[in-house]
Amino acid sequence: LFRVLQRTNSILLAEKEGLGQLRMHTIEVDFEELVRESIDEMMPLIDASGMSISIEIANNTGRVWIDPAIFPSVIQNLIDNAIKYSEKNAQIRVRVESVGVNTIVIRVEDDGRSIA
Numbered sequence: 001l002f003r004v005l006q007r008t009n010s011i012l013l014a015e016k017e018g019l020g021q022l023r024m025h026t027i028e029v030d031f032e033e034l035v036r037e038s039i040d041e042m043m044p045l046i047d048a049s050g051m052s053i054s055i056e057i058a059n060n061t062g063r064v065w066i067d068p069a070i071f072p073s074v075i076q077n078l079i080d081n082a083i084k085y086s087e088k089n090a091q092i093r094v095r096v097e098s099v100g101v102n103t104i105v106i107r108v109e110d111d112g113r114s115i116a
Helices: 002-018 031-042 043-048 070-084
Strands: 026-031 052-057 063-066 091-098 104-109
Touching: 026 031, 031 052, 031 063, 031 070, 031 091, 043 070, 052 063, 070 091, 070 104
Parallel strands: 052 091
Antiparallel strands: 026 063, 091 104
């Protein structure tokens, strides 16, 4: 069910973007909290796949201006790909760090085959 909802949201977002109707509504949020909440929503799928996840968030991510309605679908899509392209019992690693003044890097790594 989660994947169906995620795909539906992705299609709707892509359609709005294509029509020039996608509007970002940014607010200031705690980035670590938003990342953890986004991952928490994926836990039933991660658990059902027999995989485990580790999360490393540098303490310098702080508060950011972001659209909290759109961002979760980005990180959840990366995790969903890791689940789809990894073997059962694989490890998914999420690493988040601030590099520079206005840049946060999110890495989602897994043991599966690479996709291009």
